[in-house]
Amino acid sequence: MLPRIALFIPCFVDQLCPQVGVDMARVLRRIGCDIHFPEDQTCCGQPAFNSGYWSEARDVAQRFLRVFDNTECVVGPSGSCVTMVRKFYPELLGADAAALSKFYEFSEFLTTVAKIDELGAVFPHKVTLHDSCHALRELGISAGPRNLLQKVQGLELIEMNHADECCGFGGTFAIKFGMISAAMGETKSQNALATGAEFVTSIDPSCLMHLDGVLRKQQSPLKTIHLASILATGEQQ
Amino acid sequence: MSNSSRERILGRITAALQQKSPPLPYVPRAIFAPIPDLKQRFELECQNNYTECIFTWGVEETQARLLEILASLENGAVFAEDMPFIRDRLRLAPRDLTWSSTGPATESSRATITRAKALIAATGSVFVTSSCGGRGGSIVAPVHIVLAHESQLVPDIEAALVHAEREGLPQKNSFIGIITGCSRTADIEKLLVIGAHGPRRLVVIVES
Amino acid sequence: MNAASEFLRRSIDKSADLTHRSIIRKNIDHYDAAVLRGRARFADWEAARERCAAIKHEAIENLDQLLIEFERKILARGGQVFWAENSEEARDYIANLASDRGVKRVVKSKSMVTEEIHLTPALEKLGCEVIETDLGEYIVQLRNEPPYHIVTPAMHLTRVQIAELFREKLEGVTSDEPTELVAAARRKLRAAFFSAEMGISGANFLVADAGLVAISTNEGNGRLCTTLPKIHVVVTGIEKVIPRMRDLGILWPTLAAAGTGQSVTTYNTLISGPRTAEEIDGPEEFHIVLVDNGRSELLADLEQRDALRCIRCGACLNACPVYRNIGGHTYATTYQGPIGSVLTPHFRGHEFDHLSYASSLCGNCTSVCPVKIDLHHHLLQNRRNSVQAGDHPRLERIGFHLWRWMMMSSSRFSRLARLGKIASRLGKAVGLDPLKPWTAYRASPDLPKQSFRDLWRNGRV
Numbered sequence: 001m002l003p004r005i006a007l008f009i010p011c012f013v014d015q016l017c018p019q020v021g022v023d024m025a026r027v028l029r030r031i032g033c034d035i036h037f038p039e040d041q042t043c044c045g046q047p048a049f050n051s052g053y054w055s056e057a058r059d060v061a062q063r064f065l066r067v068f069d070n071t072e073c074v075v076g077p078s079g080s081c082v083t084m085v086r087k088f089y090p091e092l093l094g095a096d097a098a099a100l101s102k103f104y105e106f107s108e109f110l111t112t113v114a115k116i117d118e119l120g121a122v123f124p125h126k127v128t129l130h131d132s133c134h135a136l137r138e139l140g141i142s143a144g145p146r147n148l149l150q151k152v153q154g155l156e157l158i159e160m161n162h163a164d165e166c167c168g169f170g171g172t173f174a175i176k177f178g179m180i181s182a183a184m185g186e187t188k189s190q191n192a193l194a195t196g197a198e199f200v201t202s203i204d205p206s207c208l209m210h211l212d213g214v215l216r217k218q219q220s221p222l223k224t225i226h227l228a229s230i231l232a233t234g235e236q237q
Numbered sequence: 238m239s240n241s242s243r244e245r246i247l248g249r250i251t252a253a254l255q256q257k258s259p260p261l262p263y264v265p266r267a268i269f270a271p272i273p274d275l276k277q278r279f280e281l282e283c284q285n286n287y288t289e290c291i292f293t294w295g296v297e298e299t300q301a302r303l304l305e306i307l308a309s310l311e312n313g314a315v316f317a318e319d320m321p322f323i324r325d326r327l328r329l330a331p332r333d334l335t336w337s338s339t340g341p342a343t344e345s346s347r348a349t350i351t352r353a354k355a356l357i358a359a360t361g362s363v364f365v366t367s368s369c370g371g372r373g374g375s376i377v378a379p380v381h382i383v384l385a386h387e388s389q390l391v392p393d394i395e396a397a398l399v400h401a402e403r404e405g406l407p408q409k410n411s412f413i414g415i416i417t418g419c420s421r422t423a424d425i426e427k428l429l430v431i432g433a434h435g436p437r438r439l440v441v442i443v444e445s
Numbered sequence: 446m447n448a449a450s451e452f453l454r455r456s457i458d459k460s461a462d463l464t465h466r467s468i469i470r471k472n473i474d475h476y477d478a479a480v481l482r483g484r485a486r487f488a489d490w491e492a493a494r495e496r497c498a499a500i501k502h503e504a505i506e507n508l509d510q511l512l513i514e515f516e517r518k519i520l521a522r523g524g525q526v527f528w529a530e531n532s533e534e535a536r537d538y539i540a541n542l543a544s545d546r547g548v549k550r551v552v553k554s555k556s557m558v559t560e561e562i563h564l565t566p567a568l569e570k571l572g573c574e575v576i577e578t579d580l581g582e583y584i585v586q587l588r589n590e591p592p593y594h595i596v597t598p599a600m601h602l603t604r605v606q607i608a609e610l611f612r613e614k615l616e617g618v619t620s621d622e623p624t625e626l627v628a629a630a631r632r633k634l635r636a637a638f639f640s641a642e643m644g645i646s647g648a649n650f651l652v653a654d655a656g657l658v659a660i661s662t663n664e665g666n667g668r669l670c671t672t673l674p675k676i677h678v679v680v681t682g683i684e685k686v687i688p689r690m691r692d693l694g695i696l697w698p699t700l701a702a703a704g705t706g707q708s709v710t711t712y713n714t715l716i717s718g719p720r721t722a723e724e725i726d727g728p729e730e731f732h733i734v735l736v737d738n739g740r741s742e743l744l745a746d747l748e749q750r751d752a753l754r755c756i757r758c759g760a761c762l763n764a765c766p767v768y769r770n771i772g773g774h775t776y777a778t779t780y781q782g783p784i785g786s787v788l789t790p791h792f793r794g795h796e797f798d799h800l801s802y803a804s805s806l807c808g809n810c811t812s813v814c815p816v817k818i819d820l821h822h823h824l825l826q827n828r829r830n831s832v833q834a835g836d837h838p839r840l841e842r843i844g845f846h847l848w849r850w851m852m853m854s855s856s857r858f859s860r861l862a863r864l865g866k867i868a869s870r871l872g873k874a875v876g877l878d879p880l881k882p883w884t885a886y887r888a889s890p891d892l893p894k895q896s897f898r899d900l901w902r903n904g905r906v
Contacts, residue, residue: 009897009898011852011858013897014862014896014897014898015893015896015897016864016890016892016893017893018893018896018897018900019893020893021906022897022900022905022906026906032549037897037898037901037906039855039898039901039902040855041855042851042852042853042854042855042858043852045852045859047848047893048845048848048849049825050806050828050831051826051828051832051841051845052825052828052829052831052832052833052837053832053842053845054829054832056845056846056848056849059853060849060852060853061851063852063853080526109751116737123587133805133806133807133808133809134808137807137808137809137811137812138808164809165766165807166766166805166807166809167808168766168805169805170804170806170807171805171806172802173802173803173805173806174803174883175882175883176802176803177453177456177767177803178882178885178886179456179457179460179461179768179772179804179886180456180460180771180803181886182460182886182887183460183461183466183770184766184767184770184805185771185886187466187470187766201761206567210887211662212887212888213883213884213886213887213888213889213890213891214886214887214888215888216888217886217887217888232462233630239895242528242529242530242534242737243528246528246532246683246735246737246741247509247512247513247528248684249737249741249742249744249745250508250509250512250741251509252745253741253742253744253745253750254506254507254508254509254744256745256747257504257506258502258506258747258750258751261498261499261502261503262499263495263498263499264494264495265496266489266492267488267489267492268487268488268489268492268493268496268695269486269487269488270488280709281621285708286708286711305870326516335472337725339727340725341726343725344639358580358706360698360708360709361708362709367720367724367726367727368719368724369724370725371672371724371726371727372671372672372720372724372726372727373672373673373726373780375668376665376668376669376672376712377655377669377672393694394693394694394697394698394709395691395693395694395695396531396589396694398690398691398693398694399691401690402655402690402691405852407655407656407657407690407715407717408655408717409726410721411522411716411717411718411719411720411721411724411727412671412672412714412715412716412717412724412727413657413714413715413716413717414668414713414714414715415697415709415712415713415714416711416712417708417709417711417712417713418711419711420663420664420665420711420712421598421663421664421711422578422580422581422627422663422664423663423705424580424581424584424597424598424599425580425599425602425604425607425623425626425627426471426472426513426603426604426623427471427472427475427476427600428604428623430623430624430627432624432627432628432631432670433580433627433630433631433664433665433666434578434631434634434635434638434664434665434666434668435664435668435669435711435712436665
């Protein structure tokens with residue numbers, strides 16, 4: 001029996017790439033989940049936390065937890081936002097880590113809770129995966145997304161060199177140190193291009209927005225796509 | 238002179254340590270795989286770190302191999318640690334030897350010949366002290382020849398240090414050195430060059 | 446121009462320097478391959494990290510007792526110990542010693558602490574010739590540059606550049622072959638080793654139970670600096686002390702694996718004092734300068750105390766994607782990379798907070814640190830400390846107040862985001878680019894008209 005799922009739609013996904021949220025919802029419904037969207041949510045607090053404004057972050061984080069108070073399982077399409085909640089809320093709020101374990105990153109939910117990897121997705125393209133840093137190093141997510149991609153019909157997964165090297169987004173780092181961020185993005189895009197893939201995917205939409213910006217500026221044929229959007233393809237089961 | 242700073246620094250440290258960090262427990266477990274054959278491992282590691290490792294059976298073979306090595310060196314003085322084990326094995330040496338009893342190795346030494354206090358299998362290392370021909374005996378010349386015995390093999394560095402503790406080596410010597418291969422540098426484009434300031438050739442003769 | 450804006454300017458230049466990027470990438474790829482081989486020597490690399498972390502943790506938590514024990518052992522064997530609160534005291538002690546003993550020439554083996562206290566200029570002012578003997582340090586000394594990396598000081602140079610430098614400054618250099626370049630340096634430095642009156646070294650570890658100074662080099666220069674001159678001076682931070690000699694059995698291999706991928710460094714040296722009466726060579730005088738310079742204050746910061754575990758292996762520098770793009774000189778601090786960014790505000794103040802912000806917090810540093818320092822987490826804490834110190838731009842503080850106000854209400858957030866997007870579109874229409882900080886380096890993002898919550902409300906999800 002799959003739990004009732006509250007959707008955690010990060011602030012920038014809500015405003016800048018809502019399709020990621022739509023696709024994640026589609027997949028969750030496809031596997032039989034009952035989903036709802038607590039509309040009162042805004043942000044997990046990460047931008048302020050990362051910038052050193054912990055007092056402002058604290059207020060927003062406490063509110064965030066209240067919004068999700070009466071939920072049993074929360075799923076979000078972003079490793080960095082889920083990391084903020086699970087790994088940094090204990091320090092920021094003194095929150096109990098056990099109480100935060102109900103928050104899952106999307107691929108993590110599919111792999112460890114739903115334990116489903118066959119989703120009926122169809123995506124006949126060459127794809128390479130970028131390991132986003134928070135997901136990899138804080139949440140230990142690496143094999144799950146690969147497994148999910150390998151089960152997608154027609155999809156050829158090609159590993160890039162230095163798949164686990166940071167793409168250069170880093171939140172406000174991308175603005176404060178834009179040149180370094182861009183240089184890191186260039187290196188990542190070169191590694192992705194070298195695989196011959198048509199798409200680079202990730203579980204983190206912030207990485208993808210940054211890479212997309214870099215690739216579009218280079219007028220590169222390589223396209224970015226969130227893992228949820230790949231999994232949402234194919235016919236309804 | 239330094240006293241007031243010493244007291245201030247120690248004072249600050251002690252005050253800081255009034256607050257203890259949460260403990261960092263370590264569950265002891267095997268970090269390295271056990272070494273079944275010390276001699277074999279020592280030989281393999283020497284190959285990896287550019288040490289010439291020569292196994293001999295008995296004094297005569299050691300004498301013979303030493304002569305060969307000495308013959309291959311440039312003309313010039315050879316410095317040797319003055320002790321019976323070494324004198325015996327150099328008895329037949331035709332060239333001039335400078336002995337440690339008359340002074341330390343110098344810039345003109347073409348090679349130095351010393352004992353070791355132990356041989357370390359895990360890393361193919363030689364354990365020396367200042368009693369092995371002084372501090373300079375194992376570093377000053379372009380070639381360093383070590384005369385050792387198979388019974389001196391120990392498994393790893395930790396074992397060698399424990400042995401050194403038991404023998405009181407740190408108390409008896411102002412210098413202890415663990416030498417693993419010949420001198421080298423990778424400071425230029427990370428490319429390995431053998432032979433920097435220390436010896437560019439290290440020979441270890443292990444007698445049984 | 447302050448340190449932060451200088452750093453920004455240099456980082457912009459360096460990030461655009463594609464030649465630099467490819468040199469560093471090549472060097473670090475070599476390093477990565479070597480480290481894989483080095484770690485494979487361990488049946489359990491994670492256990493090695495844990496054990497080393499535990500040893501250094503124990504050392505830091507007992508720092509006063511261990512330093513006292515170490516000092517007692519050294520003094521009993523005829524060595525001298527000087528405690529220096531800061532750079533100036535350390536420099537003065539060594540300069541006075543050199544002056545008093547008539548030292549004209551000093552040979553130095555690598556020591557980041559001597560960089561930290563700016564020792565060389567102080568000795569040169571006295572008329573001493575100070576010669577770096579580590580090849581990488583020697584190269585940057587000839588170029589009049591600071592070290593680029595704490596372990597591989599000349600990593601930013603190609604062999605061609607080094608050859609040109611050597612052709613100019615040394616004799617007998619005809620090619621770019623590294624073997625020939627190293628041989629030329631050896632010939633030149635030989636004379637220095639044999640004629641210097643003072644040898645200065647750092648210390649990788651200070652052993653409390655046996656009273657030993659541990660020094661590791663691959664080249665053997667550390668050995669010669671501590672054998673030939675009649676005075677040996679060790680300059681070290683107070684945090685280098687470890688409890689037992691046998692701890693080196695795991696610390697040495699782990700340091701080497703993380704630092705260069707080797708099994709152990711070629712020359713691991715333990716020195717307990719000046720030469721004894723029976724010994725045939727060695728220095729007559731042995732001085733140890735224990736430098737505080739902000740370390741005891743860091744010790745008092747319980748949150749970040751573990752940064753004192755650092756064994757200066759350089760792994761975090763090599764792992765850092767920011768370091769790989771901006772290189773060591775951009776930091777303009779003694780210690781670069783993640784550990785440098787963590788430590789420098791503690792040692793030198795809030796002027797260096799910007800280094801903690803120049804990170805994407807990817808966490809690679811933390812994952813490679815052989816003594817398990819929570820590096821990227823400390824960068825976050827430094828950022829918090831920086832804001833609390835109060836000298837962030839007013840506009841930024843107001844910005845985050847507004848951000849909080851906006852995020853405390855979903856309807857407010859929704860409304861303001863919509864207004865923001867409209868303003869952005871209008872701005873673009875009149876030729877302004879409100880997203881300039883983003884679009885300076887990336888294509889303009891699409892701004893969808895409908896948000897996820899709009900779609901949800903309209904039944905489109």
